[in-house]
Amino acid sequence: MGTLRTPETEAAYTKVKEEGHLREGCVLCTIPSVKEFNEWRIIENRFPYDLIASVHHMILPKRHTAELSKSEQKEYEEIKETYMQPTYEFFIEPVNRQRSIPEHWHLHLITAKHTY
Numbered sequence: 210m211g212t213l214r215t216p217e218t219e220a221a222y223t224k225v226k227e228e229g230h231l232r233e234g235c236v237l238c239t240i241p242s243v244k245e246f247n248e249w250r251i252i253e254n255r256f257p258y259d260l261i262a263s264v265h266h267m268i269l270p271k272r273h274t275a276e277l278s279k280s281e282q283k284e285y286e287e288i289k290e291t292y293m294q295p296t297y298e299f300f301i302e303p304v305n306r307q308r309s310i311p312e313h314w315h316l317h318l319i320t321a322k323h324t325y
Contacts, residue, residue, distance in 0.1 A: 213258035222256035237269055237313045246288055248272070248281050251318065258301075264320035268293070275312050293318060 212219045225231060242250040243266055250271055257265035268288070270281050277285065293300065301317035 213260050213262075214256060215259050218256055218259050225256070231310060235273055235310065235313050237267070237310055237315060238273055244292075245271075246284060246292075248284050249288055254317065258317070258319065261321055262319045263322045264297070264318075266297070266318040267315045268318055269313055269315040273313055275314055277314060296320075 214222060230236070236255075237252065240252040240255065243253055244251040248271055249268055251266050251268050254265040254267050259265070268285075270277060272278075272281070289300075297318040298321050299317075299319040301319060303317070
């Protein structure tokens with residue numbers, strides 16, 4: 210499978226995965242917020258899709274969970290309409306086999322690199 214990361218970023222990501230650091234607690238829970246909402250927060254992706262993205266954030270519930278509650282789903286839809294759509298160009302949700310952290314629901318928020 211191809212990658213959306215530069216070779217340097219992909220190598221750093223692969224090293225962290227191979228060393229087991231993605232299995233040491235939830236790394237998503239430890240990254241500082243870029244923006245916070247009631248039940249959600251947006252964080253910087255430590256290993257961005259830097260081949261295609263000038264900005265790569267992730268949105269995740271503050272509660273460590275793989276499944277969203279009804280109130281989280283409701284607030285997510287509001288955030289999507291009022292904040293995410295005007296701020297980012299793409300939302301990427303990896304399929305289960307591609308998720309490196311499946312135990313904490315998250316979605317990738319991308320602003321694409323533009324080459325004209």
